[in-house]
Amino acid sequence: MIDTRAATLGLGACGICGLVSRTAPRTEHQVCPRCGARLRMIDRKASLARTTGLLVVAALLFVPANLLPVMTTTTVGQAHTDTILSGVAALWRAGAWPLSILVFVASLVVPALKVVVLGLLVTTARRRSAWRRHERARLYRLIERVGRWSMLDVFVMALLAALVRSPVAGVEVGPGAAVFGAVVVLTMLATEAFDPRLIWAGPREQIRSSP
Amino acid sequence: MSAESFLVCPDCDGLQRRVRGARVLCFRCGAVLDRRPDPDARERATAFTVAAIPLFVAANVLPLVRVDGAAGPARVTILGAAAALRTQGWPALALLVLLTGAILPALQLGSAAYLLVHARAGHRPRSSTTWLLQLRAVIGAWAQIEILLAGLVVVLCKLAGVLPVAPGLGFPCLAAALLLERAARPALEPRRFWEVSP
Numbered sequence: 449m450i451d452t453r454a455a456t457l458g459l460g461a462c463g464i465c466g467l468v469s470r471t472a473p474r475t476e477h478q479v480c481p482r483c484g485a486r487l488r489m490i491d492r493k494a495s496l497a498r499t500t501g502l503l504v505v506a507a508l509l510f511v512p513a514n515l516l517p518v519m520t521t522t523t524v525g526q527a528h529t530d531t532i533l534s535g536v537a538a539l540w541r542a543g544a545w546p547l548s549i550l551v552f553v554a555s556l557v558v559p560a561l562k563v564v565v566l567g568l569l570v571t572t573a574r575r576r577s578a579w580r581r582h583e584r585a586r587l588y589r590l591i592e593r594v595g596r597w598s599m600l601d602v603f604v605m606a607l608l609a610a611l612v613r614s615p616v617a618g619v620e621v622g623p624g625a626a627v628f629g630a631v632v633v634l635t636m637l638a639t640e641a642f643d644p645r646l647i648w649a650g651p652r653e654q655i656r657s658s659p
Numbered sequence: 660m661s662a663e664s665f666l667v668c669p670d671c672d673g674l675q676r677r678v679r680g681a682r683v684l685c686f687r688c689g690a691v692l693d694r695r696p697d698p699d700a701r702e703r704a705t706a707f708t709v710a711a712i713p714l715f716v717a718a719n720v721l722p723l724v725r726v727d728g729a730a731g732p733a734r735v736t737i738l739g740a741a742a743a744l745r746t747q748g749w750p751a752l753a754l755l756v757l758l759t760g761a762i763l764p765a766l767q768l769g770s771a772a773y774l775l776v777h778a779r780a781g782h783r784p785r786s787s788t789t790w791l792l793q794l795r796a797v798i799g800a801w802a803q804i805e806i807l808l809a810g811l812v813v814v815l816c817k818l819a820g821v822l823p824v825a826p827g828l829g830f831p832c833l834a835a836a837l838l839l840e841r842a843a844r845p846a847l848e849p850r851r852f853w854e855v856s857p
Contacts, residue, residue: 461667603810608742
């Protein structure tokens with residue numbers, strides 16, 4: 449059982465130029481000797497606290513984001529109010545089902561996935577669990593890559609509001625959109641706040657040899 | 660053995676020996692640590708980035724979608740979409756759209772052009788190199804042209820049956836700028852700027 453984590457060996461790599469250098473213990477602000485970038489030290493407590501905080505707020509706001517109206521469409525005097533889900537349903541009924549699936553995944557599946565995965569990662573990291581580390585690392589990379597796609601609906605609403613502005617028809621963006629925007633930003637910040645190196649931190653860890 | 664012969668995985672902090680000239684996966688967590696170097700990457704990336712800038716400017720000036728309605732033509736740009744949110748009383752949402760759809764992608768392209776032209780001229784990296792690469796690392800996830808493009812497609816489909824909508828000239832400009840920006844990315848890997856032979 450060998451621990452080859454850089455931090456336990458007193459080493460750290462620069463996140464910009466990649467240079468591996470010795471790190472002084474218990475110093476928070478350290479810069480890379482080659483390029484001068486600040487070294488990203490592992491700060492377990494801060495990372496977990498920040499991720500948890502952002503995540504809890506995002507999860508709470510996710511409920512009103514889905515219940516409040518995101519858009520009110522007025523056509524010839526008749527107003528029609530949409531939530532995120534009813535917007536997806538309208539696309540589906542209009543026959544644009546590949547697009548409705550895209551919007552459904554981006555606006556509902558992706559934010560929910562981010563909340564669930566980060567919840568799992570924070571809980572296991574808190575316990576320094578060795579449970580399924582490879583899978584957890586892969587889950588983190590997944591939400592890091594697809595997380596930004598939840599912005600899709602925000603762009604759609606902004607474009608519709610700017611485009612449908614005639615005497616006979618109009619689109620008004622509702623409070624649900626603002627709350628949804630907050631959920632998107634908070635879940636992305638929570639993903640960035642989580643340090644994936646915490647997945648691999650344990651009192652004694654078993655290293656699997658490379659295949 | 661120098662510091663140059665080691666590599667630390669950013670995802671799991673695992674220290675490992677550096678293997679040059681190959682795609683390297685982290686021995687422990689499987690993250691991609693290094694790609695096969697391409698000697699022409701910087702040349703090509705510079706051309707791509709320089710070409711992407713006027714296209715991105717055009718995409719911000721020209722309409723992305725047009726509606727040729729009875730009440731006169733309506734056209735929308737990224738700035739127009741953000742402005743509509745602001746006038747409807749959602750300034751924070753407007754700022755979010757403005758940042759992710761226009762300002763941060765512009766910063767991404769501008770910083771890429773500066774870094775590549777500077778490195779191509781044979782200059783050694785200086786503090787502005789580090790500063791810009793750190794900025795790029797922060798804004799990376801927040802520059803969202805591809806999502807804006809997907810949003811445009813959704814809008815076109817949503818309105819297709821109701822209004823006479825058509826993509827404007829800004830649409831292909833934005834798509835081309837995105838493709839060029841993406842194609843330039845391998846040469847903008849931060850570590851490349853400190854490698855002896857790029």
